[in-house]
Amino acid sequence: MSSFLPPTLHLEAADVVQIVQRIGLSRCIAGIADRIERDFRRWPEFDKSARVACHSRDGVIELMPIADDREFAFKYVNGHPKNTQAGLPTVMAFGVLADVDTGAPRLLSELTLTTAIRTAAMSALAARALARPECRVMALIGNGAQSEFQAIAFRDLLGIRTVRVYDVDPSATAKLFANLAEQGIEVIVCRSAGEAAQGADIVTTVTADKVNATILTTDMVTAGMHVNAVGGDCPGKTELHADVLERAAVFVEYAPQTRIEGDIQQMAPDFPVTELWEVLSKKAPGRTSESQVTVFDSVGFALEDYSALTFIRDMAMELGIGRKIELVPALDNPKNLFGLLEARPAHAAIEAAIA
Amino acid sequence: MSSFLPPTLHLEAADVVQIVQRIGLSRCIAGIADRIERDFRRWPEFDKSARVACHSRDGVIELMPIADDREFAFKYVNGHPKNTQAGLPTVMAFGVLADVDTGAPRLLSELTLTTAIRTAAMSALAARALARPECRVMALIGNGAQSEFQAIAFRDLLGIRTVRVYDVDPSATAKLFANLAEQGIEVIVCRSAGEAAQGADIVTTVTADKVNATILTTDMVTAGMHVNAVGGDCPGKTELHADVLERAAVFVEYAPQTRIEGDIQQMAPDFPVTELWEVLSKKAPGRTSESQVTVFDSVGFALEDYSALTFIRDMAMELGIGRKIELVPALDNPKNLFGLLEARPAHAAIEAAIA
Structure with missing residues (x-):
């Protein structure tokens, strides 16, 4: 040979x-x-x-x-x-x-x-570039296989100390609660997505259903919030109400893919978005004010x-x-x-x- | 677990x-x-x-x-x-x-x-549907890694008894000659592609160069010949002169892919081709006369x-x-x-x- x-x-x-x-x-x-x-x-x-x-x-x-x-x-x-x-x-x-x-x-x-780890790393990296400084509380909606990794990545990279968690499946939440017991993160179990979002600096949605769900509506979104939208990642699978996207500055990985798969599939083809690499390369601004709502419409990109x-x-x-x-x-x-x-x-x- | x-x-x-x-x-x-x-x-x-x-x-x-x-x-x-x-x-x-x-x-x-075997199987299957019955002599131009498999597939599925072989690399031809020694196939080593094509019922081109080569010109093609064009399979990589395609009935695997990758990349986007599945399903004719020249412009399809x-x-x-x-x-x-x-x-x- x-x-x-x-x-x-x-x-x-x-x-x-x-x-x-x-x-x-x-x-x-x-x-x-x-x-x-x-x-x-x-x-x-x-x-x-x-x-x-x-x-x-x-x-x-x-x-x-x-x-x-x-x-x-x-x-x-x-x-x-x-x-x-x-x-x-x-x-x-x-x-x-x-x-x-x-x-x-x-x-x-x-x-x-590895996908769960890289997705969490990507989410936290985007939030570090887009969220307000000194975020401490994150809502975590969807408590499945990826949720612990999101919590730990945001603890490590952003200093999140409290997660407000919700899932339609209570056993998923119980599992998340148990897994985070010794991670130095306060876990507050909530009875609805709306309750989880209350007082959160960051909202992470990481649900799995292949439907156009409306996990996050505009009444749940407060000034200055960063939304880390992970679960809406394929045609017919979204998590955010269109109104949330309308009022936010929206950041994506790779626009040609996200327009097909992301939450912005609900929007017109020319809906304005910024590719995250431009922010990380200082070619485009990230957040421009304390009160701005930022959305990272994440779908997962090959890079x-x-x-x-x-x-x-x-x-x-x-x-x-x-x-x-x-x-x-x-x-x-x-x-x-x-x-x-x-x-x-x-x-x-x-x-x-x-x- | x-x-x-x-x-x-x-x-x-x-x-x-x-x-x-x-x-x-x-x-x-x-x-x-x-x-x-x-x-x-x-x-x-x-x-x-x-x-x-x-x-x-x-x-x-x-x-x-x-x-x-x-x-x-x-x-x-x-x-x-x-x-x-x-x-x-x-x-x-x-x-x-x-x-x-x-x-x-x-x-x-x-x-x-497996790719070498399936490519040879595909070639022989297409030739069985498109070549004249009772083909006995095949030119084999390009004597690299796939050539033995082509020779054996055509022996088994079409009854080819003689291969006329040529390669720019004489050591590749020597290897092919040695490998076919006990396969019940007469191997005639030729000094050019033109010589190899002389008297052949079928011409198989399976060369590797990533260039627009002209392995087969129209003077080498005789009435009734079937051309099995295997090596022209990516943009900028062709083997047949456009005139050969012009005078032939051309069959392809999957037209949207072959128009990008096959020898027909040289032709207009509406150059007429027939997908082989239609012939195999009796939805379209294959060869329509003894004297017709048929070309299988093979690029290799996922199926x-x-x-x-x-x-x-x-x-x-x-x-x-x-x-x-x-x-x-x-x-x-x-x-x-x-x-x-x-x-x-x-x-x-x-x-x-x-x-």
Whole structure:
């Protein structure tokens, strides 16, 4: 076998769990937030496209490719709200890094856990750029698989001390409450989304239903509030009433994708938005007054996964976690693919002959 | 861990080699050709899109998704003609099958070898529908990694007994000659593409250069010939002179993709083509006379990979080949992703605490 082909590193779900445990969740969130910020600041260097979505009755499967001149990344991710009823996660994901020069795949990694971490890192990074300074109270509406990561990211990056939580499923809220017990965050369980929003500096919506829900109406939004809208992320799946968007300054990841998938799918195609990379690069202002309402209409963009994949890869290599797999064959002579079928033990050839 | 999440079967390159060896290459080609034919006949059932291509200086990386109402498939594939100079294959690929109902990934497989087999199966299947009956002689221009598979597929499915071979790289031709030595095919080495085409019933072009090459000109094309144009498969990468297309009946896999990537990228957007599924479904005629020139302008479509992936998956399961991997995490409570980080040995938590 040839030594020219570089190996593919494979990280299964348990490997990434181990990486996060050994580094610590807070340091992972901070590390991924740093990578995202750095990568967003070199936004023009990336070959970007809206993700490719395959919609079915109960959900969606998406491929999210992106590349700079060195690395190509993509994520596979689904969204199936009914999955939890069958004991399956709503969102499952994995991803790949490949060399742009040769096309050789270099990393294959789970991204289910990583997606939750990178989404929280992205949310907190956006809020740090857009929310008022000295936010301490956050409403957290939707207490499912991503909620703990959001709470911890906002604690770490913004200094959130209190979360006011609500979910239509009380057992999801109970789980969140238990998981945050030792995280130094005061958790106030609320009986409605409206109650959760009361007195909040930031409202995070992270619900799963694939419907045009109205989780947040304008009466719940107060002057100076920052809204981190995470759950409205596919056609027919929104969380904010259009009036909330009308009165706010709206920030997005990648406008061509968000206009299809985000809460702004409800608005006209020319509804004004600012891409977050412009704010992070100081090319556009973020919040312009204390009383302004800001909305981060987050849908999840491929660049965040690129950032997360490169971070996880570097940590895995540093910690010596993962195993090498032969995802593509190494060949003595790259033009002799056929030779693969011959260069094996004689008994295999005999088996083939008598089969 | 939950038992709800079905496992992902992983087939590395060596596993697929073993499958092909145990079943035999001929039976693999025939099996995949059958699947492709069956799947092309139910063409309207598939959610189709042109593949997503990321072009760079030396090559292209593509994602090719497709789904019916049960299975979602995608292939990752590159095309880097200069790779062979560095000891790497021009084309490397892997793919995934997932459940449309839940989004759970069920198969992750190498597709480098499989792509060569499915491309040859597709070519021979198209030729069986389009070429004159009783073809015996095929020109094979381009003697790289895919050439043996083309020769064997045409021997098996069309009864080709003689191949007239040519490549700008004589060592590629020598390799092909050696590999076909015991395959019951007469191999005639030619000094030019023109010489190879002389007396051929079918001309297969399977060259790799990412340029607008002119491998086949109209003086090389005789009445009744079938042209299997495999190598012109990306923008700026063609093999046929426009005049060859002008005088032929042209058949394609999926017109929206082929107009971007195929040899017909040279022609006007309304240049008449017939999609092959229509011929296979008897909705459109194939060849209409003995003297007609037919061209299959093949670029490779996601449905062929769907067919190949389902075939390889079924064979792997029958033969008990491959291993289960945890590409996405199994969760006791699907809403408690955070719990993954806690449900591990105490020493890991301690390591994290002191890190």
